Amino acid sequence: MGGSQGVGSTVTTRESGHHEHQIELSWWRRYVFSTDHKVIGIQYMITALFVTLFAFGLMVVMRWQLSYPGKPVPVIGPLLTAVFGANMAPGGVMTPNLYNSFGAMHGTMMIFMAVVPALFAGFGNFIVPLQLGAPDMAFPRLNMASFWSFFVGVVIMLVGFLVPGGAAKSGWTSYPPLADIADTGMGFEPILNGQTLWLIGMVFNITGSLLGSINIIATIIQLRAPGLGWMRLPVFVWAELVTAFLLLLAFPPLESAAIMQLMDRLFGTSFFSPDGLVVGGRPWPASGGGSALLWQHLFWFLGHPEVYVTILPSMGIVGEVFANNTRKPLWSYKTFVYSMLAIGFISLLVWAHHMYMTGMGQSVSIFFQVFTIMISIPSIILGTVLLLSLWGGSIRFSVPMLFALAWLPMFGIGGLTGLPLGYTASDMVLHDTYYVIGHFHYMMAPAALMGLFAGMYYWFPKATGRMLNEFWGKVHFWMTIIFFNGIFFPMLIQGYTGVHRRWFDGGAGWQMAQPVLWLNHVMSISAWILAIGQIPFIINFFWSIWRGKKVESDNPWQATTLEWATPTPPGHGNFLHPVEVYRDAYEYSVPGASRDFLPQWEREESRVAEPKLSSA
Numbered sequence: 001m002g003g004s005q006g007v008g009s010t011v012t013t014r015e016s017g018h019h020e021h022q023i024e025l026s027w028w029r030r031y032v033f034s035t036d037h038k039v040i041g042i043q044y045m046i047t048a049l050f051v052t053l054f055a056f057g058l059m060v061v062m063r064w065q066l067s068y069p070g071k072p073v074p075v076i077g078p079l080l081t082a083v084f085g086a087n088m089a090p091g092g093v094m095t096p097n098l099y100n101s102f103g104a105m106h107g108t109m110m111i112f113m114a115v116v117p118a119l120f121a122g123f124g125n126f127i128v129p130l131q132l133g134a135p136d137m138a139f140p141r142l143n144m145a146s147f148w149s150f151f152v153g154v155v156i157m158l159v160g161f162l163v164p165g166g167a168a169k170s171g172w173t174s175y176p177p178l179a180d181i182a183d184t185g186m187g188f189e190p191i192l193n194g195q196t197l198w199l200i201g202m203v204f205n206i207t208g209s210l211l212g213s214i215n216i217i218a219t220i221i222q223l224r225a226p227g228l229g230w231m232r233l234p235v236f237v238w239a240e241l242v243t244a245f246l247l248l249l250a251f252p253p254l255e256s257a258a259i260m261q262l263m264d265r266l267f268g269t270s271f272f273s274p275d276g277l278v279v280g281g282r283p284w285p286a287s288g289g290g291s292a293l294l295w296q297h298l299f300w301f302l303g304h305p306e307v308y309v310t311i312l313p314s315m316g317i318v319g320e321v322f323a324n325n326t327r328k329p330l331w332s333y334k335t336f337v338y339s340m341l342a343i344g345f346i347s348l349l350v351w352a353h354h355m356y357m358t359g360m361g362q363s364v365s366i367f368f369q370v371f372t373i374m375i376s377i378p379s380i381i382l383g384t385v386l387l388l389s390l391w392g393g394s395i396r397f398s399v400p401m402l403f404a405l406a407w408l409p410m411f412g413i414g415g416l417t418g419l420p421l422g423y424t425a426s427d428m429v430l431h432d433t434y435y436v437i438g439h440f441h442y443m444m445a446p447a448a449l450m451g452l453f454a455g456m457y458y459w460f461p462k463a464t465g466r467m468l469n470e471f472w473g474k475v476h477f478w479m480t481i482i483f484f485n486g487i488f489f490p491m492l493i494q495g496y497t498g499v500h501r502r503w504f505d506g507g508a509g510w511q512m513a514q515p516v517l518w519l520n521h522v523m524s525i526s527a528w529i530l531a532i533g534q535i536p537f538i539i540n541f542f543w544s545i546w547r548g549k550k551v552e553s554d555n556p557w558q559a560t561t562l563e564w565a566t567p568t569p570p571g572h573g574n575f576l577h578p579v580e581v582y583r584d585a586y587e588y589s590v591p592g593a594s595r596d597f598l599p600q601w602e603r604e605e606s607r608v609a610e611p612k613l614s615s616a
Contacts, residue, residue, distance in 0.1 A: 033148075035140035038570060040147050041126030042463070048118035051154060053534075055109040058102040060531055063524035065094040066506035084166055099504040100169040101194065105157070107172030108198065111306060112205055113154050115448050119313040120247070121150070121212050123455050124240045126463065128216060130563035130570065131234045133225025133579040133601075138218035146211035153204030160197040164188060168198035171502075173299055176272035176292045180264045181279050190266055199262045206255040213244040213251075220244075225562065227581035231334065232600070234561045234585045238337050239316025242344035243309050249348065250302040257298035264290070293358055300351040307443055308347045311411070312340060314451020315382060318404045321454050322386055324559050325401035326393030327596050329586040336385045342378035346371055356424045357431055365424050372422035379415050383408060394589070394596075398557075399473035403454035406481045410450055414442030417492060432502070435495020438488050446484040453480070453537075460541075461556050465568045466548030472540040479533025486526025490519035558597050561585055565601045 031039060061080075064073050070093060073080060077092020088098040129137055137143045160167035165188060170179035174195075183193035190196065220241050224233075260271040268286050272295045275288035323330050330336055349371040356365060386408060395401070417439040420426040430436060453476075460468050494516045499507040506520045507513030555564040562581070566574050579601045587598040 033144060035136075035144045036572070037125045037129050037137045037140070037143060038463070038574075040143050041122050041124070043147050044117050044125060044150070045122035047151060047154060048114050048122055051109050052114040052118070054158075055106050055114055056531065056534075058106040058109075060527055061094070062099060062102050062106065063520075063527045065099055065504060067520045067524040069505035069508050083161070088166055094504070096504045097169060098166065100171075100502075101161075101167045103502075104169055104171050104174075104198075105160070105167045108168070108202075109154075109157065111172065111310075111444065112202065113150070113157065115310045115444065115452070116209070116306070117150060119310055119317075119448065119452055119455075120240065120243050121146070121209075123236070123313060123317065123459070124212070124216055124243075127459060127563060128237055128240050129219060129223065130462075130566060130574055131237050131561050132220065132223055133228060133562045133565075133575065133581065134219060134223035135573045135575070137215050138222055139215050142211050143215050146208045146215065149204050149208035149211065151208075153201045153208065156197050156204060157201035160194040160201070163192045163194060163197065165193055167194040170195060170198075173303070174198065174261065174295075175299075176261060176264070176290075176295050177274065177277055177284075179261060179295075180273050180286075181277075181284065184265065185280075196262065196265055199258045199265070202258045203255060203262075206251050206258070209247050209251055210255075213247040216240055216244040217248070225579050225581050228562075228600075231337075232581055232584050234316075235319035235330070235333070235336055235340075236313070236316035238340055239312045239319075242340050243312045246305045246309055246312075246344055246347065250305045253298045254302040257295055261295065293355070296355055296358065297352070300354045301348075304351045304354065305344075305347045307440075308343055310444055310448040311451075312343065314407065314448050314454075315340060317451045317455040317458070318386065318407045320561070321400045321404040321458050322389050323586040323588065324458075324557050325396045325398055325404070326389055327396070327588045328389065328393045329584070329588060331385050331388035331391075333584070333586065336382060339378040339382040339385070343375060343382070346375040346378070350375060353422055353427070356427045369423055373419070376415060376419065379411075383412060398457075399468070399470055399477060400454045400458035402474065402477045403450045403457065406477070407447060407450040407454065410442060410446035410481075410484070413489075414439060414447050417442060430495055432500060433495040434491040434499045434501055437501050438491030438495060441488045441491070446481075446488065449484075450481075453477075456541075458557070459563075460544070461551045461568065462563060462566075463569055464545055464548070466544050466550055467556065468544045468548060469540050472536045476533060476537040476540065479536075480530065483526040483530035483533060487523050487530065490516075490523050494519055555599070558595075560587055560597050560599045562600055565599065 034040060034043075061073055061076065064071075072092035073089075073094065077089070080089035080094070080098070081092055084098060088095055088101075094102075125137070125143065129135070157167075165183050168174070168179075168182070170182050179195055182195045184190075191200075220233075220237060260269070263269040264271055264273055264286065270286040270288050270290040272292050273284060273286045273288060273290040274292060277284040277286070277288065319330060319336060350368055352360065352364065352368045353372045417435070420430060421436065421439060457468055457473055460466075494507070494513070497512055497516050499510070499513045499516065503510070507517060551568055554566065554568045557564070562579060565579055567576060580603075581600045582603050583598060583600055585600060587600075589596045590598055
């Protein structure tokens with residue numbers, strides 16, 4: 001019986017004669033084309049972090065244009081002209097086309113190729129098998145295929161910046177008929193153009209997500225350690241399971257839609273091109289009869305669950321960090337789990353609240369309004385569970401806990417600001433304004449990324465055997481939480497005055513926007529300082545991999561779940577011996593116990609002294 005390769009350099013195989021021997025693995029098999037879930041999780045995470053940095057850079061440049069429209073971008077202005085040409089960036093000035101291109105790619109890459117891969121695939125691959133007591137994922141080779149499909153999608157998407165005309169310009173939603181006709185005609189290659197490459201990149205990305213989802217579901221169902229019943233699973237595992245089902249159910253419609261839009265662009269079909277379409281004064285040559293609204297239905301059937309694809313893993317991470325740093329069980333574990341299940345189910349029934357402006361009938365709009373409001377109920381319950389978990393806890397304000405605590409108000413603001421958009425009457429006024437951008441970003445940026453950073457600081461010692469520096473972690477936290485709000489809260493104010501989300505001059509040409517134009521400077525300065533605030537994290541991350549303080553035990557946080565029963569960092573097969581689960585996931589501060597934590601894998605309370613953990 002063979003196994004997949006681990007982080008180490010060898011794999012143990014057992015032949016029919018029961019003699020074990022070691023097979024030396026090449027560097028490529030160990031670290032590039034690896035089937036070890038830990039290596040693949042790290043590959044996902046590093047790729048997603050680089051994509052995050054790139055997409056964040058696009059936003060930083062866009063903020064200059066919004067604050068100082070028509071002025072050359074400092075420092076990198078000549079580079080923009082050199083890369084994109086004088087038509088797109090004359091004299092280092094962003095044109096509307098370049099602004100639209102940056103906006104479309106910022107949204108696409110941040111959502112589909114940065115936050116989701118990091119939270120779902122990065123943490124999911126590394127942590128879920130460890131928390132289950134499993135030696136690897138259920139399908140290791142399928143796991144490798146999922147990463148490389150995602151990686152190819154990222155490369156194809158980036159190539160779009162280098163082709164004539166630049167990257168896709170039709171928004172991160174790629175709405176037809178604009179997306180059907182964009183970058184076509186004289187001077188454009190049928191395939192090597194930004195919009196077509198966007199579609200091809202999305203197909204590869206979605207395929208990778210579907211393969212990963214199948215693997216996560218199969219692993220959780222089939223590879224749980226003995227004694228690890230459903231109600232003993234860590235909440236992060238539950239979050240990954242719900243997220244995997246969401247992706248498995250909601251991503252195929254978007255993949256089919258992307259293929260249909262690709263056929264519209266390359267083969268003259270008209271799935272989304274309506275009758276009577278006129279382009280450049282001439283009738284569009286496609287046969288017509290398509291429906292642009294069909295694309296919206298297929299896109300938003302995934303697009304709204306996608307919000308929870310980012311939020312649910314962050315919820316699971318925050319639950320793990322709360323239990324560990326309050327030194328008590330979650331206030332109601334089952335309520336937490338059932339709330340996540342309810343969120344996952346209802347999120348599939350609310351997609352058309354993004355489409356109130358399309359003229360849907362009253363009965364249909366009432367249906368989607370009701371379920372949009374209903375989804376706030378389990379969300380509020382989940383937040384309440386976390387708040388009540390703080391009551392009576394012996395709270396450790398570690399860096400992971402700071403990020404987890406900050407997740408609560410960020411998630412709260414994101415949820416509350418979404419309620420007016422759930423009603424047709426108020427959505428008619430706020431639709432396509434900066435209010436929508438502010439609400440959406442509170443969910444996708446501060447909330448999701450607070451959970452992401454909490455997880456990175458929490459599990460970094462398990463992955464590397466070293467601790468991230470606490471002082472620089474706190475510097476990173478405060479700069480991040482303050483300037484996140486400096487960017488997104490003013491958007492809500494601008495939205496109330498009707499500033500449109502797609503104006504590339506930040507509203508300078510609209511009379512009613514004049515009283516709030518100064519907020520563009522507040523948001524831009526906040527964005528630039530936020531970028532500077534990530535430097536301590538980047539330096540801390542890479543410095544700590546090689547020079548960080550070594551952990552004193554395999555369980556430096558004195559936690560209870562199974563990932564802390566492995567060697568640090570885990571090797572091939574993860575566990576030195578088969579593990580069995582004897583208790584619930586979060587048995588902290590059990591009355592009568594000599595320690596304030598009882599790990600799941602210990603049959604009886606261990607009397608071995610653990611290193612004392614600082615309360616800082």
